[in-house]
Amino acid sequence: MTTDASTLPRTGAETKTRPVTIGAVRSSQRSRYTWLVPTLYIIFLLLPIYWLVNMSFKTTQEILSVFSLWPQNFTVQNYVVILTDPSWYNGYINSMTYVALNTVISVSVALPAAYAFSRYRFLGDKHLFFWLLTNRMAPPAVFVLPFFQLYSGFGLIDTHIAVAIAHCLFNVPLAVWILEGFMSGVPKEIDETAYIDGYSFPKFFVKIFMPLIASGIGVAAFFCFMFSWVELLIARTLTTTDAKPIAATMTRTVSASGLDWGVLAAAGVLTIIPGALVIWFVRNYIAKGFALGRV
Amino acid sequence: MLELVDVTKVVGADTHIEGVSMTLSKGSINVLLGPTLSGKTSLMRLIAGLDRPTRGDIRIDGASVVGVPVQKRNVAMVYQQFINYPTLSVYENIASPMRVKGADKATVDREVRKAAELLRLTDHLKKTPLELSGGQQQRTALARAIVKGAGLVLLDEPLANLDYKLREELRAELPKIFAATGAIFVYATTEPTEALLLGGNTATLSLGRVTQFGRTIDVFNRPVDLITAETFSDPPLNTLAVEKRGALFGHAHGLTVPVPADDLGLPDGRYTIGFRPHHLFLDAPGGAAVSLPARVAVTEITGSESFVHVDVADARWVALAHGVRNFDVDDRITVHVDPDRLFVFDAAGRLAAAPRALQAA
Numbered sequence: 001m002t003t004d005a006s007t008l009p010r011t012g013a014e015t016k017t018r019p020v021t022i023g024a025v026r027s028s029q030r031s032r033y034t035w036l037v038p039t040l041y042i043i044f045l046l047l048p049i050y051w052l053v054n055m056s057f058k059t060t061q062e063i064l065s066v067f068s069l070w071p072q073n074f075t076v077q078n079y080v081v082i083l084t085d086p087s088w089y090n091g092y093i094n095s096m097t098y099v100a101l102n103t104v105i106s107v108s109v110a111l112p113a114a115y116a117f118s119r120y121r122f123l124g125d126k127h128l129f130f131w132l133l134t135n136r137m138a139p140p141a142v143f144v145l146p147f148f149q150l151y152s153g154f155g156l157i158d159t160h161i162a163v164a165i166a167h168c169l170f171n172v173p174l175a176v177w178i179l180e181g182f183m184s185g186v187p188k189e190i191d192e193t194a195y196i197d198g199y200s201f202p203k204f205f206v207k208i209f210m211p212l213i214a215s216g217i218g219v220a221a222f223f224c225f226m227f228s229w230v231e232l233l234i235a236r237t238l239t240t241t242d243a244k245p246i247a248a249t250m251t252r253t254v255s256a257s258g259l260d261w262g263v264l265a266a267a268g269v270l271t272i273i274p275g276a277l278v279i280w281f282v283r284n285y286i287a288k289g290f291a292l293g294r295v
Numbered sequence: 296m297l298e299l300v301d302v303t304k305v306v307g308a309d310t311h312i313e314g315v316s317m318t319l320s321k322g323s324i325n326v327l328l329g330p331t332l333s334g335k336t337s338l339m340r341l342i343a344g345l346d347r348p349t350r351g352d353i354r355i356d357g358a359s360v361v362g363v364p365v366q367k368r369n370v371a372m373v374y375q376q377f378i379n380y381p382t383l384s385v386y387e388n389i390a391s392p393m394r395v396k397g398a399d400k401a402t403v404d405r406e407v408r409k410a411a412e413l414l415r416l417t418d419h420l421k422k423t424p425l426e427l428s429g430g431q432q433q434r435t436a437l438a439r440a441i442v443k444g445a446g447l448v449l450l451d452e453p454l455a456n457l458d459y460k461l462r463e464e465l466r467a468e469l470p471k472i473f474a475a476t477g478a479i480f481v482y483a484t485t486e487p488t489e490a491l492l493l494g495g496n497t498a499t500l501s502l503g504r505v506t507q508f509g510r511t512i513d514v515f516n517r518p519v520d521l522i523t524a525e526t527f528s529d530p531p532l533n534t535l536a537v538e539k540r541g542a543l544f545g546h547a548h549g550l551t552v553p554v555p556a557d558d559l560g561l562p563d564g565r566y567t568i569g570f571r572p573h574h575l576f577l578d579a580p581g582g583a584a585v586s587l588p589a590r591v592a593v594t595e596i597t598g599s600e601s602f603v604h605v606d607v608a609d610a611r612w613v614a615l616a617h618g619v620r621n622f623d624v625d626d627r628i629t630v631h632v633d634p635d636r637l638f639v640f641d642a643a644g645r646l647a648a649a650p651r652a653l654q655a656a
Binding site: 187189190192193194195196197198199200203208211212214 | 343345364365366370371372374376378379380381382383391392395396436439443
């Protein structure tokens with residue numbers, strides 16, 4: 001009995017250590033190549049963007065004639081064209097105008113709605129809340145036809161506000177969902193304490209509550225910005241010239257001499273920049289935003 | 296003066312508060328005592344005006360305040376959870392009710408510093424509440440209630456989550472602070488000890504009803520019914536279902552306890568006798584005490600006191616004894632009950648007789 005007892009743990013220890021050693025060797029072999037996959041992935045992701053930047057500094061002639069990894073004749077002429085030609089830079093102004101309008105409208109409409117969903121129980125609240133999100137589940141193309149008819153009827157075609165309101169269709173539900181998540185993280189007792197302290201509802205909402213969910217508002221605004229910025233179909237359908245978005249300008253730029261590749265590439269680069277800038281500001285909250293504030 | 300008249304709150308199918316009527320006078324300390332879910336918080340929310348009673352009336356100085364928004368009522372409230380404004384500094388948190396009122400800077404500063412001094416927050420005024428410990432957060436909330444100078448102060452188990460030293464200090468300080476302002480002071484707690492220490496009046500709550508409301512010491516000494524006595528006893532009241540036959544309370548398992556001399560006039564029938572744990576003696580106290588055989592179930596020793604849980608017949612009793620009294624589980628011991636310490640409750644749970652020892656005192 002005693003010998004059994006003394007040998008048993010030893011064998012146990014041996015069998016325990018062996019796989020650990022093998023595991024360690026394996027993992028060290030593996031670790032020599034751990035950089036490989038991420039690097040390939042990043043190259044894969046960045047290549048098109050690099051190529052776009054690369055093209056934007058070339059002349060159209062160079063783009064079409066030779067295959068070069070970097071510009072042979074470095075030029076900023078393409079950017080100059082965009083920044084001086086109103087038909088180009090107006091595209092940016094138009095896009096930014098309706099995106100900003102949409103973000104402001106969406107967030108300010110969604111704030112009270114989200115507060116109601118997070119604080120009150122009312123008839124059909126849960127169904128209504130879910131129904132909101134279903135608005136996001138239809139492709140925008142579905143709404144193009146009714147929108148076009150309706151906006152024509154109200155004489156809103158080719159205005160910034162038309163696009164801004166149209167984009168509310170999918171941005172308001174999203175903002176409501178995100179903000180509701182953030183708001184539900186704030187205990188109801190804070191609201192009550194503020195009322196007891198004497199705050200009126202609007203004062204409480206602006207002075208106490210909004211700072212508490214500031215990151216939520218930021219994330220909601222970012223998502224509204226993003227979806228409105230990248231949306232093309234509705235924006236293009238509802239506009240002709242005065243409010244034409246940059247993406248639409250890009251897809252329509254075929255001049256007499258064919259496609260102006262260099263200018264197009266420069267336009268592409270300029271289109272990426274605002275999105276990248278905005279992402280930088282909300283980078284710490286984006287994950288929570290994707291979880292609709294429910295982390 | 297605050298009057299509650301038949302206040303009832305029904306939420307969905309649940310009745311949270313049922314038919315509560317009581318009158319709280321100015322400058323009084325009122326304790327709402329009851330176990331969790333007995334409706335203390337619900338009642339407080341109704342009094343504060345955060346919720347609207349389903350039925351009944353709440354009057355301040357004779358005028359109904361039902362439907363008056365909480366902003367317009369002169370109320371201060373502190374929750375059991377630490378509730379502060381996380382985005383504001385501790386200073387601004389405390390100053391908040393005065394800022395809303397539009398008090399001038401000097402007054403705000405003076406009051407905030409006074410309250411901070413009182414609650415030992417002076418060193419933390421620049422921090423935000425989330426940088427503070429739990430106890431400091433709660434003190435911030437209390438300081439905010441103090442500076443408001445409200446006529447009605449509601450504290451919902453404010454000390455439940457504090458460490459005991461601070462708790463004892465604040466428990467002594469708080470009533471004084473608020474009593475000085477002449478406010479109606481309402482304090483919810485689950486602990487009978489806390490109610491006794493605060494003094495004033497106590498309302499015992501059970502399942503949304505106020506079972507008794509009166510001077511704390513009266514409620515403690517003469518609970519109107521078994522539920523009140525059980526609510527107002529920690530450790531729990533020892534009870535035994537008995538049948539009175541002449542001069543004896545007989546229990547189904549053959550135990551008998553003599554009926555106290557004063558209670559001999561009670562008609563025969565079913566009763567529940569009850570007595571407090573510190574009146575279940577491990578050593579014969581002398582006099583007319585009855586000895587009963589018991590089996591030890593658990594012994595809890597706190598140092599200065601020992602709680603000995605014993606099984607007597609089919610009942611589980613607790614004896615509270617001084618000093619360290621160590622027993623092993625299943626030890627057979629003898630416990631002693633003094634008939635003069637007995638509460639006698641009738642079959643409906645109403646008090647039939649209070650201890651004689653008490654009436655003498």
